[in-house]
Structures are given as C-alpha cells and as structure tokens.
Amino acid sequence: MAKKKMIVTGGAGFIGSNLSRALCESGHEVHIIDRDPSLRRATLPKEATIHEKDIRHTNDIQNIMKDADTVFHFAAVPRVPYSIEHPTETTDENVTGTVSVLTAATRAKARRVVYSSSGSAYGTQKTLPLVETMPANPASPYGLQKYVGELFAAMWPGLYGLETVSLRYFNVYGPGLDPDGPYALAIGRFLLARKNSEPITIFGDGTITRDFTHVRDVAHANILASESSKVGKGEVINIGTGRNVSIKVLAEMFGGEIIYGPPRIEAHDSLADNRKAKELLGWEPTIKLEDGIAELKKEWGLEK
Numbered sequence: 001m002a003k004k005k006m007i008v009t010g011g012a013g014f015i016g017s018n019l020s021r022a023l024c025e026s027g028h029e030v031h032i033i034d035r036d037p038s039l040r041r042a043t044l045p046k047e048a049t050i051h052e053k054d055i056r057h058t059n060d061i062q063n064i065m066k067d068a069d070t071v072f073h074f075a076a077v078p079r080v081p082y083s084i085e086h087p088t089e090t091t092d093e094n095v096t097g098t099v100s101v102l103t104a105a106t107r108a109k110a111r112r113v114v115y116s117s118s119g120s121a122y123g124t125q126k127t128l129p130l131v132e133t134m135p136a137n138p139a140s141p142y143g144l145q146k147y148v149g150e151l152f153a154a155m156w157p158g159l160y161g162l163e164t165v166s167l168r169y170f171n172v173y174g175p176g177l178d179p180d181g182p183y184a185l186a187i188g189r190f191l192l193a194r195k196n197s198e199p200i201t202i203f204g205d206g207t208i209t210r211d212f213t214h215v216r217d218v219a220h221a222n223i224l225a226s227e228s229s230k231v232g233k234g235e236v237i238n239i240g241t242g243r244n245v246s247i248k249v250l251a252e253m254f255g256g257e258i259i260y261g262p263p264r265i266e267a268h269d270s271l272a273d274n275r276k277a278k279e280l281l282g283w284e285p286t287i288k289l290e291d292g293i294a295e296l297k298k299e300w301g302l303e304k
Contacts, residue, residue: 005029005068006226007110009055009101010075012037012044014177015116015169019072019219021045026223031064034075043176055097058104065108070226073101074116076146083142094145095152102156102164112163112232113153114225119170119211119240119270121147128244129273132168132236139267154234163232165225167218170240170272174215174292175299186247187212187296190254194302200256204263206248211240211272214287224281231280240272241285253293254302 006023010016011032017040023030024045032050044050053060055075065071076094077083083090098115105113120143121136138144153164171185179188186202193200221239225231251258277283297303 003027003029004070005031007031007033007065007068007071009033009061009071009073010116011048012040012050013074015172015215015218016072016074017044017176018174018215019074019222020048022216022219022223024048031068033061033064039178040176056093056100058100061101062104062107065104065110068105068108068110069112071101071105071110071113072116072222072226073098073113075101076116078118078142080120080140080142083140083145087141090141091145094142095148098149099152102152102160102162106156106160106162110162112165112226113156114222115149115153115164115166117150117166117168117236118143118146119168119238119272121150121168124267128269129242129271130238131273132238132276150234150236154236157233164234165231166234166236167221167225167239168236168272169218170211170213170238170270172213172215172218173296175295176215185210186250187293190251191296191300191302194254194256194297195300199259200251200254201259201261202247202251203261204247205260206251206258207246207268208266209244209246209269209271210250211242211244211270212250212289212292213240213272213285214292217241217285217287220286221277221281221283224283228281235276235280237277237280238272238274239277239283240274241289242272242274243289244269244271245289250289250293253290254297
C-alpha cells in the first residue's frame with residue numbers, strides 16, 4: 001500500500017489511538033489532532049505526529065490537513081449522561097466541531113472524511129436488528145448530535161466535492177479501554193470489579209442485550225472505509241458484529257460473584273445489521289466476544 005498522509009482527530013482516544021497505531025504499522029504518515037493527548041501520550045505510536053489542537057479552530061486544523069488523503073474524525077465528547085447534563089457545550093463540540101472538521105478538510109483538499117457516528121442515533125426501535133434504513137430516533141443529546149453530524153457529512157459531497165462516509169459503532173471494547181471512560185460500558189466496570197476482588201454489579205435483571213464490537217475490528221472498518229471505491233457519497237454504515245449478548249452472560253465471562261442493582265433507563269436490546277458493511281466495505285467482524293474478553297482478562301492480570 002502506498003504511503004499516504006492520514007489525519008486522526010481524537011487520535012489519543014480509545015478507538016482513535018488503536019486506528020493510529022494500525023495506520024503507522026501500515027507505513028502511513030499519521031497526524032493525530034487531539035485537544036488533550038496526555039492520557040495516552042506514552043502509548044501513542046512514536047511514528048505519529050501529535051498536534052494539541054481544538055477541532056473547532058478550523059484554520060489551525062486546516063493547515064495540518066493540507067493534502068491529506070483521509071481524515072478520520074473521532075474527536076467528540078461521547079458521554080451520554082454528560083450530554084444530558086450539558087447539552088449546549090456538547091452540541092458545540094460534537095456538531096460545530098464536526099462542521100469545522102469537514103470545512104477544514106475541504107479547504108485542505110483532503111480526499112475523504114470517515115466520520116465516527118454511533119448506534120445511539122437509532123434510539124429505541126420497535127424491531128431488531130437495527131438497519132440503516134430505519135429512521136433515526138435518538139434519545140439523548142449525544143445520539144442526536146451524532147446523527148446531525150451524519151447529515152452534515154452526507155451534505156458535503158454534493159456541496160463541496162469532499163468524499164464522506166459515516167460509520168455507526170456498537171459498544172466498542174478491547175485493549176486500552178479506559179475503565180472510567182465513555183466506551184468502557186459494562187466491560188470496564190466488570191474488569192475493575194474483578195481486579196479489586198469485588199462482586200460484579202448488574203443493574204436490572206441482566207436480560208438487556210448489547211452488540212459488543214472489538215476495537216481492532218472497528219479500526220479495520222475505518223481503513224476499509226478509507227479505501228473502498230463503493231463509498232464516499234455520505235453513506236451511513238453499521239459497524240457491529242450482528243450478535244447480541246445479555247449483560248448476565250457477559251458478566252459470567254468474567255467469573256466471580258454477581259449482585260443486582262436497580263434497573264436503569266436505557267434501551268433494552270441492541271443488535272446491528274451489518275450486511276451493508278459487508279457489501280460496501282468488504283468488512284466482517286473477526287474477533288468473537290469470548291476471545292476478546294479473554295484477551296482483556298489477560299491484559300488486566302486476571303488470568304492465571
């Protein structure tokens with residue numbers, strides 16, 4: 001593969017750092033744009049150039065993006081509860097920030113933007129699996145912000161000639177997750193409980209289901225979205241395994257005592273239809289949840 005200039009906004013985050021590493025390993029020139037790269041600076045690929053910038057500063061990031069092949073846009077404030085408590089600030093960062101990235105990429109003559117969206121754009125739906133043709137029904141400011149970002153991305157090819165594609169992620173997990181971070185979800189809490197020899201707490205009866213997708217599969221989907229000749233016109237594509245697992249079954253993979261707390265207000269089930277990803281990107285998940293959890297337990301020193 002020819003060496004290309006690649007930009008990763010939010011590249012010091014969980015998914016962005018995994019993608020940055022994969023791009024560097026492929027020999028690309030990688031530029032990470034992140035407002036606060038301090039959390040993972042020691043573990044970011046040494047070959048990458050780190051720019052401590054706010055994506056809302058369009059002129060600053062435009063200069064970094066000059067003649068880039070692909071801009072992978074991860075930078076966001078991805079916490080649903082925080083978006084409910086702070087709708088103004090998160091809309092500014094997640095919507096205005098995305099428009100700034102699209103504008104900067106256009107001015108810098110980048111070829112394509114791969115936008116990181118979220119399955120939370122679906123909200124509550126009456127049927128499963130979740131298919132891209134379903135009308136969006138977000139139940140939080142974060143889900144709405146991600147959906148609005150998709151609409152802006154879909155508008156850009158026709159108006160400005162910039163290729164775009166949006167990927168909707170489902171419950172991403174894997175090495176390097178921050179157990180207190182927005183992507184940690186139940187898996188991060190379960191890891192901490194086992195590490196501290198404490199019971200695992202399940203909120204509700206444990207029957208809610210989620211589609212857990214490994215971060216390396218998500219990184220690979222981004223690379224394929226950059227390369228595919230079948231996308232670029234603002235398509236929206238699910239990136240999920242097409243298999244959902246109950247929280248109780250997930251907890252049992254970690255072993256130890258399980259206790260139950262009061263249920264939380266959240267969608268009961270989630271399951272991605274990933275046929276479009278297979279058709280347009282040639283993407284399929286490669287890492288089974290059981291194998292991914294075993295890898296995490298080993299990383300955390302929980303396997304003897």
